[in-house]
Amino acid sequence: MPKVLVVDDEEHIRELVRLYLEDEGFEIIEKENGADALEFAENNHVDMVILDIMMPQMDGWALCQNLREFGDMPILMITAKGESTDRIKGFKLGTDDYVVKPFDPVELVLRVKALFKRYRTATSNIVKLGDITLDRKSYRVVFSDGKTTTIPLKEFELLYKLGSNAGQLFTRDSLIEQLWGMDFAGDERTVDVHIKRLRERFSAHESSFRIVTIRGLGYRLEVEQD
Known part of the structure; x- marks a missing residue:
């Protein structure tokens, strides 16, 4: 209970x-x-x-x-x-x-x-985003046709964080703190750049999920429902 x-x-x-x-x-x-x-x-x-x-x-x-x-x-x-x-x-x-x-x-x-x-x-190692599966054990992206690919580590971690908390809003500061660490010397634009790359990389899979910008707050990932 x-x-x-x-x-x-x-x-x-x-x-x-x-x-x-x-x-x-x-x-x-x-x-x-x-x-x-x-x-x-x-x-x-x-x-x-x-x-x-x-x-x-x-x-x-x-x-x-x-x-x-x-x-x-x-x-x-x-x-x-x-x-x-x-x-x-x-x-x-x-x-x-x-x-x-x-x-x-x-x-x-x-x-x-x-x-x-x-x-x-979030505590499991598998996150499903429509026809895409993120495997945190191997850090691979698995597609519904069985094909797999790898993407840069920070992009994977960012997508996994958003995907394992689908619907939850994350501020840029919280993402930097959780994924890059408190001592990160860059700024919040780093998050924007990685989000842009993820959107471009998975543009053909918008029917599965999309990363939404909440103006003045941050980002959240939305999984499309069948």
Whole structure:
């Protein structure tokens, strides 16, 4: 049973999330502030964290940043703020997704399930993008007709990162940090160049997937549905 840590100083929000997620088979642990939540996460296994931004003792920004220092788990923000600047800040700190209060609890459940699906895919070595398969063990691209090819390592890593988290928005800064490292001396244009090369390289496979530019935010990969 997946264990979800719900962190919000509003009791009725925690109760709403708990009722809907428990009906879907999730185990819920509730904390009313970021400090208590961080202490729990440091000493107990947690599969996902759902957190508010405005909380006493430690806000959601700080909690998210601390969680990312020791764990790789899905993080979903629940916030009353819907401005793009807040979304950008959340994504830069490691948030995977967010919902804005007042939210539809059914939508929340769907987002939680989608995040778990993304993370399960990300921990495997195979990602399917329509008629293309990415094999991280061999770093090969396999086509539906059985043919294989290799592409430059950074291009593969970038496509694999986007593909294993299809539908998720990545800022340029987060991609640089995750794929090139904190000490990378270049700038965000490096990501743009690699995205351009991937689009050109797989232009004949737009029916399988496409990399979408979200103006002012970053990129996400969308897999075309049959």
